[in-house]
Amino acid sequence: MAALKIKKGSTSHSAYNLRPNFSDEIETHTLAVLVDNEPGVLARVIGLFSGRGYNIESLTVAEVDHTGKLSRITIVTTGTPQVIEQIKAQLGRIVPVHDVHDLTVEGPAVERELALFKVTGSGDKRVEALRLADIFRANAVDSTLESFVFELTGAPEKIDAFAELMRPLGLVEVARTGVAALSRGAE
Amino acid sequence: MTRQMTGAKMVVQALKDQGVDTVFGYPGGAVLPIYDEIFQQNDIRHILVRHEQGAVHAAEGYARSTGKVGVALVTSGPGATNAVTGLTDALLDSIPLVVLTGQVPTFMIGSDAFQEADTVGITRPCTKHNWLAKETDTLSETLHQAFHVARSGRPGPVLIDIPKDVQFASGTYTAPEKSDTSIYEPETKGDITAINELVEALEKAERPVFYTGGGVINSGPKASKLLRELVDATGIPITSTLMGLGAYPASGENWLGMLGMHGLYEANMAMHDCDLMINIGARFDDRITGLISAFSPGSTKVHIDIDPSSINKVIKADIPIVGDVESVLTDILKVWKARGRAVNREAIAKWQEQISDWRKVECLKYTQEGKTIKPQYALARLEALTKEHDRYITTEVGQHQMWAAQYLGFEDPNRWMTSGGLGTMGYGTPASIGVQVAHPDSLVINVAGEASWLMNMQEMGTAVQFRLPVKQFILNNERLGMVRQWQELLHGERYSHSWSEALPDFVKLAEAFGAKGIICSDPDDLDEAIMEMINYDGPVIFDCLVEKHENCFPMIPSGKPHNEMLLGEASTQGAIEAGGAVLV
Numbered sequence: 001m002a003a004l005k006i007k008k009g010s011t012s013h014s015a016y017n018l019r020p021n022f023s024d025e026i027e028t029h030t031l032a033v034l035v036d037n038e039p040g041v042l043a044r045v046i047g048l049f050s051g052r053g054y055n056i057e058s059l060t061v062a063e064v065d066h067t068g069k070l071s072r073i074t075i076v077t078t079g080t081p082q083v084i085e086q087i088k089a090q091l092g093r094i095v096p097v098h099d100v101h102d103l104t105v106e107g108p109a110v111e112r113e114l115a116l117f118k119v120t121g122s123g124d125k126r127v128e129a130l131r132l133a134d135i136f137r138a139n140a141v142d143s144t145l146e147s148f149v150f151e152l153t154g155a156p157e158k159i160d161a162f163a164e165l166m167r168p169l170g171l172v173e174v175a176r177t178g179v180a181a182l183s184r185g186a187e
Numbered sequence: 188m189t190r191q192m193t194g195a196k197m198v199v200q201a202l203k204d205q206g207v208d209t210v211f212g213y214p215g216g217a218v219l220p221i222y223d224e225i226f227q228q229n230d231i232r233h234i235l236v237r238h239e240q241g242a243v244h245a246a247e248g249y250a251r252s253t254g255k256v257g258v259a260l261v262t263s264g265p266g267a268t269n270a271v272t273g274l275t276d277a278l279l280d281s282i283p284l285v286v287l288t289g290q291v292p293t294f295m296i297g298s299d300a301f302q303e304a305d306t307v308g309i310t311r312p313c314t315k316h317n318w319l320a321k322e323t324d325t326l327s328e329t330l331h332q333a334f335h336v337a338r339s340g341r342p343g344p345v346l347i348d349i350p351k352d353v354q355f356a357s358g359t360y361t362a363p364e365k366s367d368t369s370i371y372e373p374e375t376k377g378d379i380t381a382i383n384e385l386v387e388a389l390e391k392a393e394r395p396v397f398y399t400g401g402g403v404i405n406s407g408p409k410a411s412k413l414l415r416e417l418v419d420a421t422g423i424p425i426t427s428t429l430m431g432l433g434a435y436p437a438s439g440e441n442w443l444g445m446l447g448m449h450g451l452y453e454a455n456m457a458m459h460d461c462d463l464m465i466n467i468g469a470r471f472d473d474r475i476t477g478l479i480s481a482f483s484p485g486s487t488k489v490h491i492d493i494d495p496s497s498i499n500k501v502i503k504a505d506i507p508i509v510g511d512v513e514s515v516l517t518d519i520l521k522v523w524k525a526r527g528r529a530v531n532r533e534a535i536a537k538w539q540e541q542i543s544d545w546r547k548v549e550c551l552k553y554t555q556e557g558k559t560i561k562p563q564y565a566l567a568r569l570e571a572l573t574k575e576h577d578r579y580i581t582t583e584v585g586q587h588q589m590w591a592a593q594y595l596g597f598e599d600p601n602r603w604m605t606s607g608g609l610g611t612m613g614y615g616t617p618a619s620i621g622v623q624v625a626h627p628d629s630l631v632i633n634v635a636g637e638a639s640w641l642m643n644m645q646e647m648g649t650a651v652q653f654r655l656p657v658k659q660f661i662l663n664n665e666r667l668g669m670v671r672q673w674q675e676l677l678h679g680e681r682y683s684h685s686w687s688e689a690l691p692d693f694v695k696l697a698e699a700f701g702a703k704g705i706i707c708s709d710p711d712d713l714d715e716a717i718m719e720m721i722n723y724d725g726p727v728i729f730d731c732l733v734e735k736h737e738n739c740f741p742m743i744p745s746g747k748p749h750n751e752m753l754l755g756e757a758s759t760q761g762a763i764e765a766g767g768a769v770l771v
Contacts, residue, residue, distance in 0.1 A: 036370075039319065044311060051312050082499060089496035095316040095336060095371050 028057065028078050029104040030111060030181045031088065036096035037063045037071040044094050045073055054079060054087050058113075058156070060178040070098070076156075076179050103181050111181040115159045120147040121170030129169040136162050194323040195220035195354040198287065201330035203230050204363050207258050209249060209624055210234070211242040215262025216302060217289025220354035234624055234653055237645035239266050241617035243273020243344075244643070247282045248621030251604045252579055254407060256283045256337050257621065263289045264302030267348070268309065272611060274344045275313040279608025280430060281405055283342035285333050286314075292352035293321055306348045315343030316371075320350070323358030331366035340373030341494040342405050373493065377510030377518060384506050385465070385489050386522045392463035392487075393534035394541075395423045398446065398475075401430030401607065402468015402492060404600045406512035411600045413516035414467065415439070417523075421530045424542055426454035428469050429592055430607040437596030443542070447475045448743050449589040452550035452752060453542055455741070458483050459749035460541075465489045468512045471501040472608070473770075481748030491515050550741045550754055551593055560710045562587065562662045562733040566594035566634070569660060572717050576630040579622045581605065583615040583639030586668035586739045591634040613642030616659060620646055623655040630658070630721060637663040637730075638687055647700040650726040658720050659728045664735045665690060672738045693730035700726075708732040745770035 035041045042061055049056050058076040063069070077087060084102070091100045103109035117138070119129045122145075133140065133150050136158070142149035152162055156179060163174055192200065198221050202210065211234045214222045225233050236242040239261040246257030257277075261270050267288040277284045291300040307319045316336050320326045326349065333345045389395060397418060403410050411434045418425050418441050425435050426443040435442060444451035446458055458464065464486045469475070471490075476482045482502060490497070490504035491512060498507040508515055523529075555564040566587075580595060581604040582588040588605055597603050604622060606614040619633035633640075640661050650657050670685040697704030703723050707716040707730070720727045740755040 040307060040311065043308070047312055082503075086496065086500055089498070089500075093341075093373075093494065093496055 023081050026078055026080060027084060027104070028076060029084050029102055030109065030179060031075045031077065031091070032101040032103055032181060033073040033075065033091055033097060034099040034101075035071050035073060035094075036098070037069045038096055041071070041096050042073070044096070045075075045091065048090055048094065049077075049087075052086075052090065054083065058178040060180055074179055074181050101183070103183055106183060108184045109181050110184055111155055111179050112153055113156050113159055113177055113179050114151065114153045115162075115174060115176040116141070117150045117152065117163065117166055117171060118147060118173040119150065119166050119170045120172050122146060125169045129166060132162075132165050132169070138162065190360045191357055192360050193220065193224075193355060193357050194320075194326050194349065195224045197323070197327045197358070197360050198330065198349070198354070199224045199228060199231065200360060201327050201363075202258065205256070205331070205334045207231060207256070210258045210260050211236055211245040211249070211621065212260030213237075213239050213242055213262065213266060215266050215289060217263035217266075217291060217351050218260060218287075218349075218354075220351065221260065221287070221289070221349075232624075233260075234620070234649065236617065236620075237648045238643065239269035240272050240613065241620070241643055241646045241649065243270050243284065243286060244276070244611075244614050244617035245621035245624070245646075245649075246284050246286075247273065247277050247280075247614075248581060248604050248618030249625045250282050250284060250621075251618075252601050252622040253625045254601060256285055256334055258285050258287070260287045261289070262302065263291055263306065264304045266302075267304055267306040270346075271309060271313055272609075274310055274346065276606050276609040276611045276614060277344035278313050278315065280606065281342050281401060282344065283337040284344035285330075285337050286344060286346045288346060288348045289354070290319070290348045290350040293350045294352065296350065306346070310346050313344075314346045315341075317346040317348065319348045320353055323353050323356040326353060326358065327361045328366045331361070331363045332368060332370060334363075335366075335368040336371050339371060340375075341402075374509060375493065375511035375514050377491065377508040377515035379518065379522075381506055381508045382515065382518050382522055385508065386519060386526060388463050388487055388489065388506065389421065389423075389465070389523065390526070390529040391531060392423075393531055394457075394461045394538045395421075395463040395465065395535070396443075396457045396461040397423055397425035397465050397467060398427070398458060398469055399425060399431045399434055399467045400428040400469025403431055403434040403512050404468075406468065408600060410468075410511075410513040410516060411435070413513060413520060417516060417520055420528065421523075422532070422535055422539070423465075423530070424457055424539065426450070426457065428472070428475060428607070429605060431469060432592060432603045433597035433600045436598040438598060445592050447472075448477070449593065449739055449741065450743075451593070452548045452741050452754065453545040455743065455749040455752055456545045457542055461486045463487050463489070465491070466504075467491045467516070468493075470497045473501075476501060477743045478746055478748045483749070548754065550752075552755065555710060558709060560708065560713060560731060560733045562590055562664070562737055563594055564710060565662055565713065565731050565733055566590050568713050569632070569634070569717060570595045572714065573630060573632065573721065576721070577626075577628070578602065579604070579619075579626060579629055579631045581615045581618040581622060581631070581633045583633070583635040583642075584610045584612045585636045585639055586672065586737075587634055587636045587639075587662045589739045590662075595634075612639040614639075616640060616643045616657075617646045617649075619657040619659070620649055620653075620655055623650075623657050624653070627655075631656075632658045632660050635659055635661045636668060637661050637665065637690060637693075638667045641691075644696070647697070647702055647726065647728070651701040654725070656723070656725050656727075659726070660720070660731065661693065661729060662731050662733050663690070663693070664733050664737070666735055668737075669739070671736075675738070676744070693728050697728035702726040702728055704728050704730065706730040706732070
């Protein structure tokens, strides 16, 4: 009788590991999902991701067509090409989902995110924070004698870079909206 | 024509307009207005179950054996949560169901009211779609959409949660033909380029095999007819999943038997060695594939499925075709005939020879000797004595289910109701009731194990009340046989909690319900006892005492490829390695 030679607490023996990998490369994709704006539709989309073990890096949702009651969900997700294909197919079969667009493969797209940063401090650090905010074209939307709240719009990488710079200068809080994305061009 | 009526009346009207003749249900506070309407009409028959799980499984049995949408009606809170197992079962096996649940009045939702549960939230991941009906005016349209979604595309269970005030209030009834069903319109026609590609591959293939599943049966009887035509015209061998049994007749000359973990040797070997695999309406379930990296390594794989998410989910398809089986088979036959009905006859004859050699292994061989009934023998006798009948079989889950799939032959679709994907113990008894309601004059047998059977045995009350002569054929080994088998193979023969002490006396139990009980322990008495069961006009509990330690073979151990099957007499020492042991 074969003994169970599995390390305690090991999770690497999951049945899912038996799947062939079409490619091992983990890719990041931005998906735009057009849905009926009805109760529970966001829960269906999120439940799909959690229930099937997919990743959500960023998620934004808002009604974009008030007459047609359509909402646009923008999801940034990561996975192997096979997993990304599964995610799209699974999203596509949710009844209130109208369309699933993979902006990463459907040609160039614009991605923007808005973020608010609260930075506290005084003296040189305060001056440096304001100078860097100017370089990044961030607006100070609130200020006290000890703090600023900066507003910054840009690609996620730009927001990350700004956050890194603000950290030693007294960054205490960040709020990010998540990515909104549209394909470039007339189509 | 628009009509004003209460929400409760709308429910009954919509069911009538959808052609529903039977509802399985259980009343409660939040559905009383609907039950009041049911009381005041005679078109729809209501079958009172004993537990809401039973209602959903009965509706599944009804749906699976008729091809129609099954309907269940239960109350809020515990009524709805008890329906969850049935919904999940139907989701995994793609059974079309409409389940109606009562809900507390809209103004009380969220207040933790008596018998309130977030039914739509709880059932969201175990339904194809669900709705909370907040307004009486849109209720009838939602009902019609629910039937449309349940039966279109890949079928599945849907649920409508109906608050009590919506049932009481009046609104405008919308007829089915006026309802907007454009919300869900899946593609049913397969891509003709891919179909051409498939036909070309089929013409050249030297070792082709059809691998068919529940999708053929869900597509309707015409799909099974077309499948038979294609298989017989090409002479290509065919195997099927557990869910697809009966689409191609077991007596057909190209039939290999079921494949998979407990599939036949010849079927699994053909899958492993084929050069062209044509998957029709199956989903490469893990019970089928075994070790994926060693799954049929040399074959071109065609995958026909109505659900795009099935394609490339587990196995990469070389030729994917998204469409309804009936429509795709029609096109395949059309193209194949137009191109001259060619197949590589010479190579296929050689392939058939190879398959005959595999058949000689006689993987289902067993020895019936002594005074103990072997479970295989019990099923072989059941098969021999019932196959000429107009017969429907349901099963519970476990060893008996696999033996039933191996030893019973199915000549037609919709004759075999079993819980495949979810593996729900307790499915068979209520399912047999649903089947018998749909086919009152047929012989309906639930092949069960005693442990599974006890899980929904309360439904015997339903069978007796509605005079449903279901036959509960229990292979009683006083063990959780499949659990025991895995413990023997995998867990050092430590039989942790896999035996049943204090089993009821099934004959007395039958009598307590008002049914007939039969017990049989001697192989010499078996035929007579089975005949007694068949000939009794009413529900029967048949307690068939069988060998307690029989294992179910062939078996592909977890984590092994198809060509490394364990056969009946084979040594099982070290059969499953550590990596396979963590798999289920």
